[in-house]
Amino acid sequence: MTTVTAAAAPSKAGAGTDRRLRIAILAIALIGLGIAIYLTIVHYSGLKVACLASGSCETVQSSRYAKLAGIPVPVLGLIGYIGILVTLAIRSDLGRIAGFGIALTGFLFSCYLTYRELFTIKAICQWCVGSAICMTVLTVLTAIRVMRTDLPPPAVRD
Amino acid sequence: MRRMQMIIGVVLIALVVVGVAVAISSGGSSAKAPTANSAAAKAAKAQVDSLLAGIPQSGNRLGSPAAKVTVTEFGDLECPICKDFALGAENQLIANDVKSGKVQLIYRSLCTATCNFSQAVFPVQQSAALAAGLQGHEWDYVELFYHEQGPEGTGYVTNDYLNGLASQVTGLNYTKWLSDRSSQTLASQVSADEQEAAAKGFQSTPTIVVQGPKGQAQPQQSAIDYPTLESMIKSVS
Numbered sequence: 577m578t579t580v581t582a583a584a585a586p587s588k589a590g591a592g593t594d595r596r597l598r599i600a601i602l603a604i605a606l607i608g609l610g611i612a613i614y615l616t617i618v619h620y621s622g623l624k625v626a627c628l629a630s631g632s633c634e635t636v637q638s639s640r641y642a643k644l645a646g647i648p649v650p651v652l653g654l655i656g657y658i659g660i661l662v663t664l665a666i667r668s669d670l671g672r673i674a675g676f677g678i679a680l681t682g683f684l685f686s687c688y689l690t691y692r693e694l695f696t697i698k699a700i701c702q703w704c705v706g707s708a709i710c711m712t713v714l715t716v717l718t719a720i721r722v723m724r725t726d727l728p729p730p731a732v733r734d
Numbered sequence: 735m736r737r738m739q740m741i742i743g744v745v746l747i748a749l750v751v752v753g754v755a756v757a758i759s760s761g762g763s764s765a766k767a768p769t770a771n772s773a774a775a776k777a778a779k780a781q782v783d784s785l786l787a788g789i790p791q792s793g794n795r796l797g798s799p800a801a802k803v804t805v806t807e808f809g810d811l812e813c814p815i816c817k818d819f820a821l822g823a824e825n826q827l828i829a830n831d832v833k834s835g836k837v838q839l840i841y842r843s844l845c846t847a848t849c850n851f852s853q854a855v856f857p858v859q860q861s862a863a864l865a866a867g868l869q870g871h872e873w874d875y876v877e878l879f880y881h882e883q884g885p886e887g888t889g890y891v892t893n894d895y896l897n898g899l900a901s902q903v904t905g906l907n908y909t910k911w912l913s914d915r916s917s918q919t920l921a922s923q924v925s926a927d928e929q930e931a932a933a934k935g936f937q938s939t940p941t942i943v944v945q946g947p948k949g950q951a952q953p954q955q956s957a958i959d960y961p962t963l964e965s966m967i968k969s970v971s
Contacts, residue, residue, distance in 0.1 A: 619956060621956075624935070624955055634846070634938035635846060635850060635937075635938075637815075637938060639814075639847060639886065640759075640814040640847075640885075640886045644755055644759055669740070673741060673744050674744070677744035677745075677747060677748055680745065681747075681751050681752055684749070685755055685756075688755075688759070696850075696887060697850050699850065722741055723741075
């Protein structure tokens with residue numbers, strides 16, 4: 577049952593689209609979270625990271641860009657993905673906009689890190705690329721959720 | 735309208751947050767390694783002298799050769815993570831376990847951070863440390879290098895920088911060191927360290943290997959903390 581308490585009634589198709597978007601965001605964020613958890617475990621346990629290109633992941637991990645203000649970058653990713661998942665549970669414009677804000681921040685920072693990998697460190701870590709792709713897709717999906725006007729307004733529950 | 739304002743606000747916040755993050759991340763680039771006579775270098779020298787006072791050194795070894803546990807670090811002097819490890823867990827290890835004669839510490843070479851920018855400088859800088867080791871001062875040199883390490887990829891490791899570090903090592907015969915540091919034998923030793931690291935599958939620095947009477951602990955390829963190092967030592971003691 578769908579209850580609409582706001583003045584503007586959303587289309588049924590809009591509610592369905594929002595549901596599909598939320599499922600897609602959930603799936604991509606979980607993939608990104610998995611990558612971030614793996615890299616965080618590798619970082620703190622000192623284990624060797626599984627890498628397709630010999631030595632590339634270690635090169636990236638041992639560079640100064642592997643940390644931001646002393647915090648390992650995978651931990652920042654972990655916080656970002658958890659943040660996006662939390663915003664999915666907030667069924668309001670605030671939740672959508674916050675999710676978009678976190679994804680956009682992650683996307684922009686991923687662009688910076690990818691630039692550093694390509695032009696400063698000169699090594700590519702496939703896990704970092706995977707996470708960057710997740711953040712890019714999440715930014716697009718959360719932006720669609722924010723921009724669509726036919727989605728359920730704040731007080732809609734489905 | 736209010737919604738659009740919120741979206742614009744969020745975009746601006748994201749840009750500001752990432753801008754700050756990029757500034758912090760790139761921040762070290764404008765910094766420089768301290769010069770030999772600077773206050774920072776003098777403070778580093780005082781710390782290193784105090785840390786290593788009374789500990790026997792020979793070649794790349796710090797500590798008593800009779801110590802039952804050997805901790806080997808495969809490091810790159812320009813690697814910032816190695817610096818974190820050296821000035822953190824490793825210095826605690828030196829103060830607590832090497833000084834007491836329980837552990838001996840070995841420094842070996844593995845090119846990581848340096849080779850991201852210039853492979854040619856790696857044997858030169860590592861040989862400079864080995865040359866100090868010929869006079870029983872390698873660990874003074876290694877410690878001073880990490881204390882005064884410059885920003886990665888800025889080409890700060892010049893002859894002046896290496897010579898400046900040597901001039902700070904207490905008790906080092908500078909003229910002899912200067913002559914020794916271009917020795918092909920030392921460059922070959924650096925190369926041999928790298929080959930051994932490659933044969934063992936080590937690809938990142940610092941890589942820590944702990945060996946004792948009970949065998950060898952699982953090597954750790956990151957800047958582990960002191961409690962982890964202690965538990966590795968305990969497992970082989």
